[in-house]
Amino acid sequence: xxxxxxxxxxxxxxxxxxxxxxxxxxxxxxxxxxxxxxxxxxxxxxxxxxxxxxxxxxxxxxxxxxxxxxxxxxxxxxxxxxxxxxxxxxxxxxxxxxxxxxxxxxxxxxxxxxxxxxxxxxxxxxxxxxxxxxxxxxxxxxxxxxxxxxxxxxxxxxxxxxxxxxxxxxxxxxxxxxxxxxxxxxxxxxxxxxxxxxxxxxxxxxxxxxxxxxxxxxxxxxxxxxxxxxxxxxxxxxxxxxxxxxxxxxxxxxxxxxxxxxxxxxxxxxxxxxxxxxxxxxxxxxxxxxxxxx
Amino acid sequence: xxxxxxxxxxxxxxxxxxxxxxxxxxxxxxxxxxxxxxxxxxxxxxxxxxxxxxxxxxxxxxxxxxxxxxxxxxxxxxxxxxxxxxxxxxxxxxxxxxxxxxxxxxxxxxxxxxxxxxxxxxxxxxxxxxxxxxxxxxxxxxxxxxxxxxxxxx
Numbered sequence: 020x021x022x023x024x025x026x027x028x029x030x031x032x033x034x035x036x037x038x039x040x041x042x043x044x045x046x047x048x049x050x051x052x053x054x055x056x057x058x059x060x061x062x063x064x065x066x067x068x069x070x071x072x073x074x075x076x077x078x079x080x081x082x083x084x085x086x087x088x089x090x091x092x093x094x095x096x097x098x099x100x101x102x103x104x105x106x107x108x109x110x111x112x113x114x115x116x117x118x119x120x121x122x123x124x125x126x127x128x129x130x131x132x133x134x135x136x137x138x139x140x141x142x143x144x145x146x147x148x149x150x151x152x153x154x155x156x157x158x159x160x161x162x163x164x165x166x167x168x169x170x171x172x173x174x175x176x177x178x179x180x181x182x183x184x185x186x187x188x189x190x191x192x193x194x195x196x197x198x199x200x201x202x203x204x205x206x207x208x209x210x211x212x213x214x215x216x217x218x219x220x221x222x223x224x225x226x227x228x229x230x231x232x233x234x235x236x237x238x239x240x241x242x243x244x245x246x247x248x249x250x251x252x253x254x255x256x257x258x259x260x261x262x263x264x265x266x267x268x269x270x271x272x273x274x275x276x277x278x279x280x281x282x283x284x285x286x287x288x289x290x291x292x293x294x295x296x297x298x299x300x301x302x303x304x305x306x307x308x309x310x311x312x313x
Numbered sequence: 314x315x316x317x318x319x320x321x322x323x324x325x326x327x328x329x330x331x332x333x334x335x336x337x338x339x340x341x342x343x344x345x346x347x348x349x350x351x352x353x354x355x356x357x358x359x360x361x362x363x364x365x366x367x368x369x370x371x372x373x374x375x376x377x378x379x380x381x382x383x384x385x386x387x388x389x390x391x392x393x394x395x396x397x398x399x400x401x402x403x404x405x406x407x408x409x410x411x412x413x414x415x416x417x418x419x420x421x422x423x424x425x426x427x428x429x430x431x432x433x434x435x436x437x438x439x440x441x442x443x444x445x446x447x448x449x450x451x452x453x454x455x456x457x458x459x460x461x462x463x464x465x466x467x
Contacts, residue, residue: 020356022335025314028380049378056337056376057357069334071381097370121444122422124358126370127377209443210359 022056024065030074034186038159040070041182048072048184050093051128053120054136078186081105089155090188096125096133108192110308111146111199111218118142118203121210131185134170137177137237138212144171144238145218146201147188148230154178155187164189171237196223198301202289206276214277215285219293221301225250229290234269234282241268244290253298261294262287319383323348324392332379338372339363341379342389350390350417354446361445364418365389371425373444390417393424400424400462409458411449419445423459432463 026047031037040046045067049055058064072078073093082089083104090099099105099116106113119125119133119142133143134154144167152167156179165178167188172178179185198221205211216232227248232238244264251257271282299305316331323346330345339356342348342365351374354360358373365374366388397405400423410416419442426433426441433441438459439452447455 021340022337024335026334027314028317028334028378030380049381052378052381053358053373053376056378059335060356069378073381117440120358121361122425122441123361123364123371123373123444124376126367127372209439 020060022059023062024059026066026069028069028071030071032074032076034075034077034157034184037070037072037075037184038157038182040068041184042159043068044181046070048135050132051095053124053128054132054138072184083108085192087189087191090130090190092131092185092187093129094131095127095129096120097122099130100125106308109146109150109190111149111201111220112143112190114199114308115142115146115201115203115216115218118201118205118213124210130188134167134188135177135179135185137171137173137175139174139236139238140213140216140233141238142201142203142213142216142232145216145230145232146199147190148238148240149199149218149220149228150190150193152188152190154185155189156183157186158183162186168240174236193220193222195226196301197221198297198299198305198307200293200296200300202293202296204285204289212276215271215282215289217286217289217293219290219297221253221294221297223301225252227294227297229293231269231286234271234286236270239268241265243267248294253294258291258294262291265290317380317383319380321382321384322386324388330379334378334380336379337375338365338367338377338379338382338387339374341382342374342387345379348389348391352414352417354414359444359446360415361418361422361442362415364421364445366421366425371421388421390420393420398424398462399465400427400459403458403462403465404455407454407458407461409450409454410447415445415447415449419447419455423462426459427463430463433459435460 047066049071079091079093096116096119147167154165202217204215213233218230220228229241265287271279273279320329352362354362356375358376363374
């Protein structure tokens with residue numbers, strides 16, 4: 020299916036140039052293009068101006084400080100997977116990145132693009148939510164920082180305003196000892212969108228953070244489950260109580276990939292697996308990352 | 314829309330072409346410079362049969378604009394080596410393909426894998442070609458051919 024819309028292509032070298040181009044109402048940002056090109060082919064996007072941000076200096080790469088990792092807007096999922104810093108400091112981001120699409124797509128698709136596309140099944144969101152990530156946004160006048168918890172406003176909708184550009188995703192590093200797990204359910208292993216995604220971050224002193232994707236219009240933190248678990252040692256009885264709360268946290272729909280009943284059932288099962296795996300990893304009883312759950 | 318002149322290296326040779334901003338790299342390769350090994354399958358990045366190497370990394374050429382390739386180095390199946398590679402020989406010997414439509418993409422993905430890992434595990438092989446769909450073989454002979462190429466060295 021060819022792209023039928025007509026547009027001008029620009030590849031600015033500086034941020035001010037890009038921001039000037041983005042003041043045009045019909046403009047659209049191009050990073051990896053793995054969603055944008057599909058949407059243009061399907062007629063869901065018909066930009067007049069395409070602004071390729073890959074030529075702007077400073078939009079790629081990682082910056083590690085004592086308290087956070089800054090991930091530039093042009094960093095691809097393959098770069099996340101190949102990064103030792105990501106693997107060691109943010110193992111769940113590493114783990115979820117490996118479940119995104121396929122190698123050829125990950126070589127191109129960016130983390131920033133993933134959260135800008137904001138489809139409900141995006142694999143990176145649960146990890147970003149439990150890590151309390153912040154989106155760095157540059158507008159015509161100022162830079163602002165949007166917590167990921169406030170970023171997703173609807174299906175394919177975000178807090179990004181017209182004329183703004185995401186320049187980085189900033190993830191604070193957890194000070195406490197942590198164990199984490201991202202559990203994804205696809206219809207088969209290999210390339211597929213999530214039917215359900217669950218992220219569990221278990222921190223020392225029985226602090227837990229839980230987030231879901233693909234089971235509601237936006238990916239969300241499961242605050243009721245977190246409150247239940249907080250301060251308690253994980254055991255089977257507690258896991259059973261947490262599973263009871265799942266229907267209050269998510270609102271799955273039936274679509275081509277699965278029914279809402281199946282999603283709801285699997286969200287409970289996967290929460291239990293994720294909690295056990297994250298706690299085992301925190302205790303050092305399991306590899307920090309990897310496919311084999313406890 | 315005004316055409317844009319771009320220049321890129323294709324299989325070691327510098328090429329200049331004029332493209333529409335809306336042309337994909339796949340369209341430019343097949344229709345403007347005659348590189349016919351990348352195929353148009355799903356045209357949305359799911360099937361992998363349009364896979365080419367872009368600055369050393371495989372991409373879905375149906376999801377890249379041709380203009381993005383300006384200044385890039387592109388390698389298609391035609392350009393991976395003058396003689397059939399060890400990998401290609403293993404594919405042929407084991408009848409790893411039937412209709413052959415997925416073959417260029419799978420060879421490109423497997424070549425990228427073997428460039429990164431000399432002895433990939435079966436799981437790593439499966440992951441490397443997870444985005445390349447084959448409807449004939451059931452994948453077993455393909456995975457075995459990649460394993461054999463890795464074990465046989467170059």
